Amino acid sequence: xxxxxxxxxxxxxxxxxxxxxxxxxxxxMQQGKDSDLIWSGGRDGMVELRKIVAKPGAPLDTQRLRRxxxxxxxxxxxxxxxxxxxxxxxxxxxxxxxxSSLQGRRTSVAAHKGxxxxxxxxxxxxxxxxxxxxxxxxxxxxxxxxxxxxxxAVPVAEEVFRLAxxxxxxxxxxxxxxxxx
Numbered sequence: 322x323x324x325x326x327x328x329x330x331x332x333x334x335x336x337x338x339x340x341x342x343x344x345x346x347x348x349x350m351q352q353g354k355d356s357d358l359i360w361s362g363g364r365d366g367m368v369e370l371r372k373i374v375a376k377p378g379a380p381l382d383t384q385r386l387r388r389x390x391x392x393x394x395x396x397x398x399x400x401x402x403x404x405x406x407x408x409x410x411x412x413x414x415x416x417x418x419x420x421s422s423l424q425g426r427r428t429s430v431a432a433h434k435g436x437x438x439x440x441x442x443x444x445x446x447x448x449x450x451x452x453x454x455x456x457x458x459x460x461x462x463x464x465x466x467x468x469x470x471x472x473x474a475v476p477v478a479e480e481v482f483r484l485a486x487x488x489x490x491x492x493x494x495x496x497x498x499x500x501x502x
Contacts (some may be wrong), residue, residue, distance in 0.1 A: 361393025387423035399440035410437025432478035458484035458494040
C-alpha cells in the first residue's frame with residue numbers, strides 16, 4: 322500500500338492504493354500537464370506506473386496504467402530529466418533502463434555486487450550519466466545509455482568511489498543507501 326500524505330484527500334486522509342504484493346522500496350513522481358504520475362518498485366520485482374486521478378468532489382485515487390516485472394526486487398528508481406526514461410536498480414546489482422511508459426526496449430547493465438540502493442541522473446549537453454550506489458560500498462557512474470531506437474554501445478558502469486575497510490580492525494565497509502547530486 323502506498324500512502325501519500327501530501328496528496329491527501331479533502332477530509333485529511335492520505336491517498337492509499339494497493340500497488341504491490343510485498344514491500345515497496347522505491348517511488349518516483351512526475352507532474353504532468355493532464356495528470357500526475359507515480360512509479361513504484363518493490364520487493365515483488367514489479368515496477369508499476371499509476372496515474373493520480375482527481376475528480377471534483379471525490380477523494381483522490383490512482384489508476385494503474387502499466388506494470389512490468391524485473392525478476393528481482395526493485396530497490397531504487399530515477400527518472401531522466403525529460404521524464405521519458407525510467408532507471409531501475411535491483412537487489413541483484415543490475416540497473417535497467419525502460420521507457421517511462423514501461424513499454425519498449427529494456428537495456429540492463431550489471432553495476433554492483435549486491436543491491437543498488439540509490440540512483441541519480443545527471444544530464445550534460447544532452448548526454449545522460451547515471452550515478453548509483455549500493456551494498457558493495459561503491460559509487461558508480463554509467464554512461465552510454467542509448468535513448469533512441471538505434472544501436473548503441475553497451476553501457477558500462479565505472480567505479481568512481483569506494484568506502485574502505487576499517488584500517489585498524491579490517492572490518493568491511495558499511496554500504497551506501499542514498500545518493501544525491
